[in-house]
Each structure stands twice: as C-alpha cells, then as structure tokens.
Amino acid sequence: MSTVENHGENSNTGILPINLPLDFSSIQSIPESHAWSESNNDNQIKNNGSSSLALPIIDLNDPNVMDQIGHACEEWGAFQLKNHGIPKNIIEKLEVETKRLFDLSKEQKMKALRTLNYPTGYGTVWITPFFQQRMWQEGFTIHDSPVDDAKKIWPDDYQIFCDAIKKFQDESMLLIEKLIHLSFKYLGISEEEKENWIGNNHAGAIQLNSYPICPKPEKAMGIVAHTDTSIFTLLNQSQVSGLQVFKDDAGWFTVPLEPNTVVINTGDVLHILSNARFKSALHRVTVNSVKHRYSMVYFYRPIMKHVVAPLVSNNPRFRALTFKEYVAMKNKHFDKTLSIISVKED
Numbered sequence: 272m273s274t275v276e277n278h279g280e281n282s283n284t285g286i287l288p289i290n291l292p293l294d295f296s297s298i299q300s301i302p303e304s305h306a307w308s309e310s311n312n313d314n315q316i317k318n319n320g321s322s323s324l325a326l327p328i329i330d331l332n333d334p335n336v337m338d339q340i341g342h343a344c345e346e347w348g349a350f351q352l353k354n355h356g357i358p359k360n361i362i363e364k365l366e367v368e369t370k371r372l373f374d375l376s377k378e379q380k381m382k383a384l385r386t387l388n389y390p391t392g393y394g395t396v397w398i399t400p401f402f403q404q405r406m407w408q409e410g411f412t413i414h415d416s417p418v419d420d421a422k423k424i425w426p427d428d429y430q431i432f433c434d435a436i437k438k439f440q441d442e443s444m445l446l447i448e449k450l451i452h453l454s455f456k457y458l459g460i461s462e463e464e465k466e467n468w469i470g471n472n473h474a475g476a477i478q479l480n481s482y483p484i485c486p487k488p489e490k491a492m493g494i495v496a497h498t499d500t501s502i503f504t505l506l507n508q509s510q511v512s513g514l515q516v517f518k519d520d521a522g523w524f525t526v527p528l529e530p531n532t533v534v535i536n537t538g539d540v541l542h543i544l545s546n547a548r549f550k551s552a553l554h555r556v557t558v559n560s561v562k563h564r565y566s567m568v569y570f571y572r573p574i575m576k577h578v579v580a581p582l583v584s585n586n587p588r589f590r591a592l593t594f595k596e597y598v599a600m601k602n603k604h605f606d607k608t609l610s611i612i613s614v615k616e617d
C-alpha cells in the first residue's frame with residue numbers, strides 16, 4: 272500500500288479534485304490516475320474460499336448464535352447473517368433509490384458534493400487522500416439525516432430517497448443492538464456497561480457505494496484494504512459480489528452472494544473494547560467488467576465524546592481515548608492508528 276504524506280494534493284491524479292469521483296459515464300478505458308500497479312494493488316486472491324475455510328454464515332435464530340458470533344468475530348471479524356429480520360422490501364427499496372441516485376448525471380450529483388467542511392453527500396471514499404491512485408468508486412455519505420443533501424439533488428422529490436434511508440437506518444440500528452448484546456455477553460461485559468454503548472450513546476452513518484463497470488478490473492481497485500471505524504458494520508452487497516475479507520495466514524476471501532443475508536463486520540471500536548480479542552476485519556472491494564455493483568453500508572458508532580477503552584481485561588492493550596480523538600487519528604494515520612494507541616509491553 273503506498274500512502275502519500277501530503278494527502279494527495281500533488282499526487283499524479285493531477286486535475287481531478289480529491290473529493291470528486293471520475294465521471295464514469297464517459298469513460299472507455301482506465302485513466303492513469305485509476306490504474307494500480309501490481310505491487311500496489313496486491314490484487315491476487317491468495318485463497319478464493321475453495322478450501323474448507325469460508326466466511327461463516329450465521330442464523331440469528333440459532334440457539335447457539337451467541338457463541339457462533341463470538342467465534343466468527345475472533346477468527347474473521349466478519350460473518351454473513353441470515354434471518355436477520357430486516358424486511359426484504361426495505362432492502363429492495365434502498366437498492367432502487369441507491370441506483371436512482373448514482374444513475375444521475377455528474378452535474379446533478381455534484382450539487383451535493385462533499386467538501387472538507389461538509390463531510391456528507393456525494394464524493395470519493397474517505398481513504399482516497401492516503402493513496403496516489405484513485406479508486407473505481409463513487410459514494411454518498413449520510414450522517415443522521417440525508418434530507419439536506421437529498422434536497423440539493425432533488426428539490427421537489429427528495430422524500431422517497433429519505434424514507435428509504437430512514438427505514439434501513441432504523442432496522443440496521445436495531446439489528447446491530449442485538450449483535451452488541453450477544454457479543455458483549457460472549458465477552459463477559461456487564462449489562463450496565465452494554466447500556467453505555469447503545470441507545471443515545473450511539474451514532475449511525477450510512478455509506479452508499481457505486482462501482483461502475485470497469486474496462487480493466489485487474490488494474491483497478493473498488494476500495495483499497497481498510498478497517499472500519501465502527502463498533503459493527505452492516506452491509507448489503509446487492510446482487511453483485513466484490514467484497515473481500517482478509518484472514519490471517521490464509522489470504523483474501525471473496526464474500527459469496529448469499530440470498531437474504533447481510534454481511535456484518537466488526538470495526539476498530541469493538542476491536543479495542545474487546546482488548547483485541549475480536550478482529551477488526553481488513554476488507555476491500557474488487558470491481559468487474561460485466562456488472563455495475565452497488566453496496567449499502569451502515570456503520571454503528573459511538574457518539575464523539577464517548578471514551579473508548581478495553582472493557583474486558585486487567586491488562587489493557589490500548590490506551591483510553593474519546594471516539595472523537597480516535598476518528599481524528601484515523602484520518603491522519605489510517606492503518607497505523609491501532610498500533611499508535613497500543614500500550615507498549617514492558
């Protein structure tokens with residue numbers, strides 16, 4: 272992974288501002304700015320899941336669900352979840368609205384362009400400044416409510432989009448609170464402590480992603496390897512695969528399309544709370560030359576002033592810090608952040 276010290280201002284992408292996705296509608300070949308060299312993109316799948324190892328599929332109604340979730344978080348930091356309870360029509364409506372959004376012209380989408388001072392709306396993925404090359408992706412970020420940004424794009428017709436987002440947001444929040452309950456219980460964290468991490472102490476964010484058809488997918492990256500700054504992340508990868516999760520000592524695994532499941536991964540916050548017992552899943556997105564891929568992601572995070580520190584051990588492996596501090600550090604240090612806040616052993 273090549274990182275850039277200057278947050279991209281002088282990178283070889285030249286003219287394209289750091290927050291602005293490529294206008295994929297007019298692209299026939301990959302521009303230099305979006306072509307990743309072999310050494311950079313590490314695009315080889317070292318293990319495609321053909322061995323007996325595979326990302327667990329967990330049934331939320333299984334009597335042993337707590338242990339299954341605990342083991343999956345320890346081994347993978349991710350799993351697919353069935354019988355998750357989010358109604359199918361809510362996911363389908365969100366898929367329709369996500370496509371409607373990204374199918375708009377560049378000019379329409381740019382009306383809600385994200386800026387440094389206004390971190391919601393249309394734009395490139397937040398990790399873009401850390402890399403010389405650009406990703407084959409465009410995104411739409413929502414904190415709390417999408418109304419202000421949606422109004423910029425559809426002044427008279429924003430309600431359908433906002434309703435679809437709100438329903439997905441509410442359902443995802445409830446589901447993740449169940450997963451927090453189960454995983455905290457697995458870790459032996461008390462009920463009182465659990466209350467600190469849900470309800471009014473949580474904040475949700477939604478990321479809609481679009482990965483257009485790519486003429487040379489082996490040269491491009493949808494989203495480069497990263498971990499999420501969340502407690503749990505919930506993801507609907509629609510009908511096109513592309514998400515890959517890294518497993519230590521085994522390599523990259525493509526998350527298969529499993530009907531009626533959502534993908535769940537643990538993020539940095541739960542990794543810290545569990546004192547590194549749960550992995551924060553390293554994951555990335557590949558693109559393809561056949562089908563436009565969309566994904567809808569919900570990040571369950573604490574509120575900014577909340578203090579994040581290990582909850583499960585007398586030998587904490589991380590120092591305590593507010594979530595606000597953690598986010599600021601991650602925006603600066605990206606994949607080095609967890610090791611920077613690690614408590615050094617004597």
Ligand SMILES: O=C(O)CCC(=O)C(=O)O
Pocket residue numbers: 478480494499506508513514554555556565566568
């Ligand atoms: O599109 C995907 O499958 C993953 C997206 C993702 O990792 C993210 O938005 O953080």
Ligand SMILES: [Fe+2]
Pocket residue numbers: 497498499554
């Ligand atoms: Fe992610």
